Amino acid sequence: MLPCAAGARGRGAMVALRAGKKSLLRALSRSFVCRGCQLAPERGAERRDTAPSGVSRFCPPRKSCHDWIGPPDKYSNLRPVHFYIPENESPSEQKLRKLRQETQEWNQQFWANQNLTFSKEKEEFIHSRLKTKGLGLRTESGQKATLNAEEMADFYKEFLSKNFQKHMYYNRDWYKRNFAITFFMGKVALERIWNKLKQKQKKSNN
Secondary structure (H helix, E strand, C coil): CCHHHHHHHHHHHHHHHHHHHHHHHHHHHHHHHHCCCCCCCCCHHHCCCCCCCCCCCCCCCCCCCCCEECCCCCCCCCCCEECCCCCCCCHHHHHHHHHHHHHHHHHHHHHHHHHHHHHHHHHHHHHHHHHHCCCCCECCCCCECCCCHHHHHHHHHHHHHHCHHHHHHHHHHHHHHHHHHHHHHHHHHHHHHHHHHHHHHHHHHC
16 A cells, blocks of 8 residues: 555544544533433522531642542541642543532532431430430430430431432432533543544654
């Protein structure tokens, strides 16, 4: 095969790959938009108690070039991820990073509020049962009065039943967000492969 013919065929393959890549991304984008994959924030009407917003203030070393996982947050018990931002971050990589950050903040806020509500209602339940029994909040020895496992089982069952719809909405939005993140991860991976192919094509032309 003549060198000019090989170069023309290679450029034709690159053009075809570019067209196929763009059509694939457009199809995936339409599938997410058309199926109503709207990333819903936590519903304000469901937040009876609000924990401090934001993730942990843990800061990785400034010169780090990797993502860092911080210590568990004291409100949500979740470990925050601090995402590394490269200097040559592409628009797709930026979109993926911001989506992951926004999802992490949404998840942090949900579980911080949920844990706060759980602790508050648990204390109210214990105080109510102790009052019904004619008991105080402290035993004769000065220790904090508690209920037995069977009595606490009533609270756990009631709490889960009362928050069933809230957890259902959370699971639905959690899957939507994960599908969106997976989509953009695939998009970033394809773009990186495409950039490597372009670099190889330039080297072969030179």
